[in-house]
Amino acid sequence: MPDLAIADLHAAYAGRTVLGGVSLNVASGDVVGMIGPSGSGKSTLLRVLVGLLPPVSGLVTLDGATVDYRRKADVRALRDRLAIVFQQYNLFQNMTALENVMVAPVRIRGRPRTEVRAEAIDLLSRVGLSERMNAYPDQLSGGQQQRVAIARALALKPEILLLDEVTSALDPELVGDVLDVIRGLAAAGMTMLIVSHEMSFIRDVASRVVMMADGSIVEEGRPAEFFREPQTERARAFVGRIRWHRD
Amino acid sequence: MPHGVIEQIPRFLTWYNAAFLLRAASFTLALSAVGSVVGILAGGAIAVLRRTRGWALAPLRGLGTLYVELFRRIPFLVTLLLVFYATQLGGYDMPLFAIGAIAVSLISTAYLAEIVRAGLASVHPNQWHSAAVANFSFMQTLRLVVIPQAWSVVLPPAFGFFIMFLKDTALASQVGVVELTYAGKTLNNRGFAPVLTFGAVLLLYFAMSYPLTLLGRRLEVLVARPRHR
Amino acid sequence: MTYTLQFGQVTRYLPFLAEGGLISLALAFLAFAGGMVLGLLGAMGRTFGPRAVQRGVQAYVVFFTNTPQLVQIYFLFFVLPEAGILLSPFQAVLLGMTLNAGAYLTEIQRAGFATVPRGELDAAETLGMSLTQSVRLVILPHVVKTLYAPLSNQYIIMVLGTSMAAVFGVEELTGRAFSVNAETFRSVEVFSIVGAMYIVLTLIATLALSVVGRLMFRVRMPTL
Structure with missing residues (x-):
């Protein structure tokens, strides 16, 4: 049974739809790498999950129990089990x-x-x-x-750790230390949802890759396969533009 | 200079007059201090109230905002007279100092609410987010995170406000509060030359206000310094 | 003993009071205009003058900003006649308010001078502007833009400050409130109406200043 299940999640910010029906399961021990162009809704998804932005509709369940984001007690209980690290x-x-x-x-x-x-x-x-x-x-x-x-x-x-572009604001020479810490956590079996632009890092550390665009998930799969042969047009275009660092 | 003033000086500079003026000056200080303390507490409460969310407190938030916006647009003299006459309506014999203190507090609450609001706003929203995701309550966020960061922004203008009220409370003389200006008027009525009486009063105000202004400037530099040095 | 508020007796004095409000605005305007001139001279003296002038301006500012305006006016009101200078209450109050405003406006304008960016002056020079051109085209627009909001704020403070003119018998808004109070004995009603009139007066002044600022100087101010 999955730890965290997200079903058809919708969210809006300043009158604009930012999540248009996202569904995703995160099982215990999963390391989900979330990629996609800027503004595709990856970070928004994390903000909705921790209750910083109330969803418009959809269902989030944790170990089978539905989280009602309008109820303070539910959000509190959720935040006892999820933790987030911000970009800044x-x-x-x-x-x-x-x-x-x-x-x-x-x-x-x-x-x-x-x-x-x-x-x-x-x-x-x-x-x-x-x-x-x-x-x-x-x-x-x-x-x-x-x-x-x-x-x-x-x-x-936390049972699940959400990482929101944790290296995006860092100078390039400081990125490595932070990534090493996260690698260590993955090796220790931490369940994580990682939003990142570090493609080679995602390829190495994630057990699953999810690509988002325009507020929804366009493709998901195992990292090796996803990066080698993306199935959808959007993913192919996105992966094609990646310049791999030599690491 | 009009004749007679020089001859008056020895008669003016008596222990009795000096004590009278200094005692009055202490009331000026006290009035300003009461106003600042009440203002920072009540104004702080209004500023905090205005940061709350949710429907339940919406009417109170509106009242708080209205209070702050309106009372900063009424002259101190008018507030003072309103308090003076309103307390007489009830028929209680309220001490004049209390009337002055209430009037000062009414105005200072509005101004200090604005100062504290700006202080709270100076703390980055991401600090609230970080606290929220770790299940801090509203009051815990304020106490542990926001106020420790906001106070250094609030302190200098709040201190400046205290000094401002040292001077503005001169108007309390108009309802008979025996503060420094009233004492000057009294001595003037006793026949001393206005150059001496009001001159002495001006000097005493200056002697209170100027050192505090300098202190305020040092304070500003002190609190603006980063914590860690 | 109960007291019922009766505004009826006071309402017929509203036009009389409103006129007093206009006198308040005018008094504030005159003192502000005089204070601006004093302040400009002060700021220039403090920035470019010889050392003695700088000291003199500094003493003026420090003295007037560290003593109450009310006592400054008392001093003028009682001392000037003894020196043979006879002023009407209005003139005495205007003089006191102007001197007081001059001190605060010296400080504000001096701060404005200090914010003209060096780089813009250099750019003006490399573009071949003359001194008067760079003053007119670079310095003044910049000073106006940075000073407009604090100056507007100072004007509103001065409108509220005019109420102390009533102490000396000037018939501005508060002075007229004293008269109406003496006739009706409806003190609480009179002074609450007058308080509300000051709110309206300063709101109108704020609004007018922000519209003027936006249209003439392209300065955006928070409207309340």
């Missing part, structure tokens, strides 16, 4: 890296501070930042901030 990191500017990781488990979930602190330090060292844990966001590079943001999301022990 969005770290709390008034807190150190360590505080950013600790604040939600301690203050929102009420877990004991010492226990959370140990976990947080462990998470920060896993993303390679144990030496910078007392730095404020404006003292960290973009790549470092993004790794803190990933640690912050993991501290919530």
Whole structure:
């Protein structure tokens, strides 16, 4: 049984349809790579899933239970199980890296501070930042901030992790460290929905590729096959324009 | 300079007059301080109210907005007289200082609500999003994330406002609150030359306002500095 | 003891009060215009003048912005006659408001001078503009555009400030409210109507200023 099922999801922003009937299943352990041109609705889908943009219609179920986005309790319960990392990191500017990781488990979930602190330090060292844990966001590079943001999301022990173009805002030389962290998570069996423009990374790390265009899914498949022989015209045109990095 | 002023100086500069003026100046300070404290609390509450979502609070939000927009367009003197006459209607004998304090607070609440609103707006929306997806409640987001970032934006103009009210409360003399300007008028009525009485009052206002202005400027530099140095 | 609000007795004074509102606007306008001239001189003296002039302007600004306008007017009102200068209440208030406005407007205009971008002046020079041309075509439009909103704001503050003229017996809006109050003894009604009239007055002034700004200077301001 799939962990997360999305059926015929519609969403609109500022009077414009941005999702026009998206259906997608994410099973436990899946790493779904979402690709497609800018404005195709990939990021919007993630925002709808975490309840930042209410859907117009459609069904989202988590382990078979329907999520009603109009009900606060449903959204809260959902957010206890999903975590998202944003393109712009969005770290709390008034807190150190360590505080950013600790604040939600301690203050929102009420877990004991010492226990959370140990976990947080462990998470920060896993993303390679144990030496910078007392730095404020404006003292960290973009790549470092993004790794803190990933640690912050993991501290919530999510069942599914959503990553929204987490390397798009980074200088090219900082991308590698962030991608390495995500590779590590995939290898550890984390269920993830990854929106990214890093095609070679998606090809390597995803168990499934989903391509979106104009607010709907145009094709999905296994990465090796998808990138070798895309089935649809849109996907062929898109894949044809990819310039593969040598990695 | 008109004759007689020089001769008056020794008679003017007595301990009694000095104490009278200084005591009045302390009431000016107190009036301004009360206004600022009430203003930051009540104005802050209105600013926070205006950030809420949902239908239930919509009427209150509207009232808050109306209050802020209207009370910034009424002269302090008119508010003061309204409070003065309105409290008399009920027939209570309200102390004049309380009348002055209520009037100052009514106006300062409107102005400070605007200052706090701007402070809250200076915090990037993505901070709210980050908090929301980690299940922070509205109040938790404010307390843990937004207010710690907004206060350095709010403090300098709020302090400037406090200094502004130090001067604007001069109008409270018109309903008989014995603050600094009223004291000056009293001494003037006792026959001292206006150059001395109002001159002394001007100097005392300056002695309160100018150091605070300089302090405010330092404060601005201080809070504008990044946290980590 | 209960008191019922009766606006009826006051409403027949509305035209009288409205006229007072126009006097308020005019008083504010005159003081603003005088203050702009003082402020321009002050800002130029402070920016380009010799050291002594800079100090003098600075002292003027610091003194007038750190003392209450009301007491400044009291001082003029009582001291000038002793020195043999007789002014009507209106003249005394106008003089006080102008001097006060001059100090604030010096600060605002000085800030405006400081924002003219160096690059635009260089560009004007390379294009072969003369000094008067670059003042007219580059500096002034820039200063107007950056200063329009703060100056408009200052004018609204001054409209509200004119109410203190009533203290000296000037028959502007608040002064006329005093008269109506003395005749009707309907104090709460009178001053709530007058409060509402100030709201309308400043709303009209804000609206007019933002329309003028948009049409003449292409400045966009928040309308409320």
